[in-house]
Amino acid sequence: MKKQLWLLLFLMFHVTWVARPTPAQEQGLAAAGVVQAPSVIDVTQDARFNSVAYVQNAAEFRLACEQAYQLALLQLRQGLLDVRWTADEVQIVDGGFQAKPPAVILDVDETVLDNSAFNARNILSGKPYAMSTWNAWCNESKAGVIPGSLEFVRAAKRLGVEVFYITNRRDEVKPATLENLQRWGFPVTEHTLMTQNSKDNRDGRKTTRRAAVAKDYRIVLLVGDNLSDMCTEVEVRDTQQRNDVARTKTAVLGSRWILIPNPVYGAWERALPKDATALNIERP
Numbered sequence: 001m002k003k004q005l006w007l008l009l010f011l012m013f014h015v016t017w018v019a020r021p022t023p024a025q026e027q028g029l030a031a032a033g034v035v036q037a038p039s040v041i042d043v044t045q046d047a048r049f050n051s052v053a054y055v056q057n058a059a060e061f062r063l064a065c066e067q068a069y070q071l072a073l074l075q076l077r078q079g080l081l082d083v084r085w086t087a088d089e090v091q092i093v094d095g096g097f098q099a100k101p102p103a104v105i106l107d108v109d110e111t112v113l114d115n116s117a118f119n120a121r122n123i124l125s126g127k128p129y130a131m132s133t134w135n136a137w138c139n140e141s142k143a144g145v146i147p148g149s150l151e152f153v154r155a156a157k158r159l160g161v162e163v164f165y166i167t168n169r170r171d172e173v174k175p176a177t178l179e180n181l182q183r184w185g186f187p188v189t190e191h192t193l194m195t196q197n198s199k200d201n202r203d204g205r206k207t208t209r210r211a212a213v214a215k216d217y218r219i220v221l222l223v224g225d226n227l228s229d230m231c232t233e234v235e236v237r238d239t240q241q242r243n244d245v246a247r248t249k250t251a252v253l254g255s256r257w258i259l260i261p262n263p264v265y266g267a268w269e270r271a272l273p274k275d276a277t278a279l280n281i282e283r284p
Contacts, residue, residue: 102220105210
């Protein structure tokens, strides 16, 4: 037994400095009553480190978010003066929205709620994103606030504008999400928080949920951290195609569509080439 214990202690020391223990090794150490030292992980080698650290530490990120929301409020006031103004492309084509009361639609994650702590946990544990851990995080109701967002939605409500939150969080975490938002003081109800459920015609493309709002409201602004929060054409896995689509939206970007910076994840990331062709050394 003593030989086995010394062997396990040796393994513990070795894996601590070389690699994380395998599940079998962890079980063996636990059976021997050995308390493991934390594994050493060089978090700076994780591809997510810089972007998450930027969100959590950079004054530039905070100021960029606040600047975006200050622009959003200016554009909201402008839109309220013109009943012909809508941010919804379907309403632009179909018309008939001028007499409807005004509303704004915001995304939730990385638009009003800051989930950088969840991403930091994954970096420190060396784990990739997983729906199971994401839902568990959502149910903790511990997400922070994106700078400028709370001030903006409160100002919108004072102006008589209804605020809707369309999120791709699933129905099962809606109560916890509602609690998280209300704890920070966001004006939100079960009706104005619109979660995802593909079985109920509420898929991740958000079009049916925007249409549900557009039925009764003139959508003055769309706010999100991803272009897919505003339109569906960018839901492609080709960076050039996404950029080509974005160039066709210059009339609404920055005026009726407000983008919040998110360097951590998004549809842009899924469209990137998975090799050095994602980098260009020929132009700045």
